[in-house]
Amino acid sequence: MLDQLYLTFLVLSRTHSxxxxxEQLYISQPAVTQQIQRLEEKLGLKLVYYHRPNLKITQIGEELADFLQRTNVQSQQLLERLQTPNKFREINFSTTRSLSEFLAPQLIEEIAARDAFRKISCHVGNTEQALTAVRTGKSQFALVEGNFDKNKFGYKIIRSEPFIAVVSGHHVLTQYRSLTWSDLVKTPLLVREEGSGSREILASLARAENVSLSDFEHLIVISEPLLIRRLLLGGVGISFLYRSLVEEQLKNKQLVELSMLDNGQTAHDLYLIYAKDSYFKEDYEEWVDVLK
Incomplete structure (x- = not known):
């Protein structure tokens, strides 16, 4: 339900052309140029600039485009709900890879058990991708861990989850009663990719003890927690994971939680986030009670 000037800018922010x-709006190119110029004059803001051969969106323009995208998606959702109040609803959310293994299944099971929902879409990626999906309106909400700008999102804490050092039950490190970060640097470290909340948490823990991930002699970067778990079971190195990811393996002693003298074990908050000031805030926060 955006007016024409804002709609034109929103499409331009996607196409950069x-x-x-x-072509998408079925109008002439000069008309697009005129509408963008009118919008910039109306707002008193520079939204685009042209540096041949590329059109660029300014930082202010990117922020406006994100807001327009969220507003457009929410207005369509609200209109559909008002027009067809008895129609089955759709749920579209994102989750980080770590939380896809223990929180997302719990949520999907709960949603699927309710007759009111016709379609459930779950998108799995890292924290950065989940935040982007919510910011641009591609996902209604997301399950994330790690740090994010709390001024830019609405959020609720689901729970606090232990983040622990783990190795195979047969690994030589299990012979130590307690370890420091310096004791670990010669052991291969299994770590998530850039943009992962788990990696950011791990890097922060290491920095607190004056250790960098680059100090490890062998760094193995893997995007999938499932593969990390399999490698740990095979005796390949050490990793830091949420306890819920390895609960079963810890119980049967296939994996062992290491005792760290330094700041190696801590609990971190898991969040459900959504667009700031979302009209559907209460709907999304309902799922937090389910996940607790």
Whole structure:
């Protein structure tokens, strides 16, 4: 339900092309240029600049485009709910890879048990991708861990989850009663990719003890927690994971939680986040009670 000027800018922010924007909106290219100029004059803001051969969106323009995308998605959701109040609803959310293994299944099971929901879409990625999906309106909400700008999102804490050092039950490190970070640097470290909340938490823990991930002689970067778990079971190195990811393996002693003298074990908050000031805030926060 955006007016024409804002709609044109929103499409331009996606295409980065006056020609493609004109094609999508079925108007002429000069009309697109004129509408963008009118919007900039109306707002008193510079939204785009052209540096041949590329059109760029300014930082202010990117922020406006994100807001327009969220507003457009929410207005469509609200309109559909008002027009067809008895229609089955759709749930579209994102989750980080770590939380996809123990929180997301719990949520999907709960949603699926309710007759009111016709379609459930779950998108799995890292924390950075989940935040982007919510910011741009591609996901209604997301399950995330790690740090994010709390001024830019609405959020609720689901629970606090232990983040622990783990090795195979047969690993030589299990012979030590307690360890420091310096004791670990010669052991291969299994770590998530850049953009992962788990990696950010691990890097922060290491920095607190004046250790960098680059100090490890062998760094193995893996995007999938499942593969990390399999490698740990095979005796390959050490990793830091949420306890819920390895609960079963810890119980049967296939994996062992290491005791750290330094700041190696801590609990971290898990969050459900959504667009700031979302009209559907109460709907999303309902799922927090389910996940607790």
């Amino acid at each position: 006056y020609t493609k924007t004109a």
